[in-house]
Amino acid sequence: MKKTVVFTATAMCIAGLGLAMAASRYPGIRGHHGILTPASDKADPANGAGTWIPDEEVPLSPGPGGMAAQPGIVAEAGMPVIQESPYIRQVVSLVNEERTKAGLAALEKSDGITLAAAVRAEELTFSFSHTRPDGSAYRTVLEQNGVSYRSCGENVAFGYRTPEAVMSAWMTSEGHKENILNEKYTDIGVGYFKDSSGQGYWAQIFTVGK
Numbered sequence: 001m002k003k004t005v006v007f008t009a010t011a012m013c014i015a016g017l018g019l020a021m022a023a024s025r026y027p028g029i030r031g032h033h034g035i036l037t038p039a040s041d042k043a044d045p046a047n048g049a050g051t052w053i054p055d056e057e058v059p060l061s062p063g064p065g066g067m068a069a070q071p072g073i074v075a076e077a078g079m080p081v082i083q084e085s086p087y088i089r090q091v092v093s094l095v096n097e098e099r100t101k102a103g104l105a106a107l108e109k110s111d112g113i114t115l116a117a118a119v120r121a122e123e124l125t126f127s128f129s130h131t132r133p134d135g136s137a138y139r140t141v142l143e144q145n146g147v148s149y150r151s152c153g154e155n156v157a158f159g160y161r162t163p164e165a166v167m168s169a170w171m172t173s174e175g176h177k178e179n180i181l182n183e184k185y186t187d188i189g190v191g192y193f194k195d196s197s198g199q200g201y202w203a204q205i206f207t208v209g210k
Contacts, residue, residue: 090163113189120203121191149207153179
């Protein structure tokens with residue numbers, strides 16, 4: 001009897017430790033949602049390209065509901081399905097509402113950036129990071145979709161069920177808010193992807209157009 005009690009207690013401790021480690025890796029996992037430190041590229045006046053600023057707080061890691069992807073491994077190529085297009089329109093609208101309140105110009109919704117953001121939203125299920133599953137910077141998705149830009153930024157999140165909820169999370173985070181209210185940005189694309197378990201992943205990409 002004592003052995004059974006000891007074994008059960010040990011198993012519970014191990015399980016608790018596993019949950020604590022998961023919670024520390026993914027902020028907000030207790031509520032099945034979270035946001036990631038925002039990323040941005042600063043313009044390089046020498047060549048007009050962006051200078052990649054890596055997200056050093058979050059290394060290449062598995063998504064909250066996915067498998068870790070090794071550098072060099074890319075998810076199957078193909079055009080992503082842009083899911084929940086009303087959600088995308090609503091996020092863009094909410095972004096521009098916040099910019100209007102701050103006295104800033106509205107961002108133009110770009111089809112090319114929206115396709116790039118759709119790719120990123122799906123990639124977050126493999127690697128919840130600003131580093132893509134193949135180990136490259138998030139901005140490479142813009143180049144792959146033929147988007148020209150001088151500088152760019154990205155906000156990502158998972159688990160929030162509505163545009164209002166994810167925007168509230170971003171706007172209460174200083175870094176994400178700075179991306180949304182960056183006066184230099186001119187264009188935006190939003191991606192939303194729901195995995196097989198029903199978990200939603202969100203991506204915003206902002207650019208300064210050429």
